[in-house]
Amino acid sequence: MNGGSSPVPGDRLVLVGGVLFVVGAVSCVATVAPLLLGADRLPLVAYLVTLLAPLGFGLALAGVLVSARARRRRS
Known part of the structure; x- marks a missing residue:
């Protein structure tokens, strides 16, 4: 997520949020398809x-915000 360097707080939240x-x-899509197909x-x-x-x-949005805040504090 961040180029292979040390993990940044919030990266895991972004990953889990994306999967969910x-x-x-x-x-x-699977629930709408039967309704459209009869x-x-x-x-x-x-x-x-x-x-x-x-x-x-x-969750992904929260992870992005946590990650941005951590990077801002680091710089």
Whole structure:
């Protein structure tokens, strides 16, 4: 994330947030597809997994802010 040097605070938050966002976005597409194709609806759990997208976005944003603050203090 930072060119192979020592880890900066917030890097892990960005990574975890990105993974959660991708999982939530894929789940969002997977839950909308049956509605558009006329198939049966997916169970409630599938719709709840879509909530990982905004959670992941928030975590990644928090990680970027923590990382920027740490770099600002270091310089």
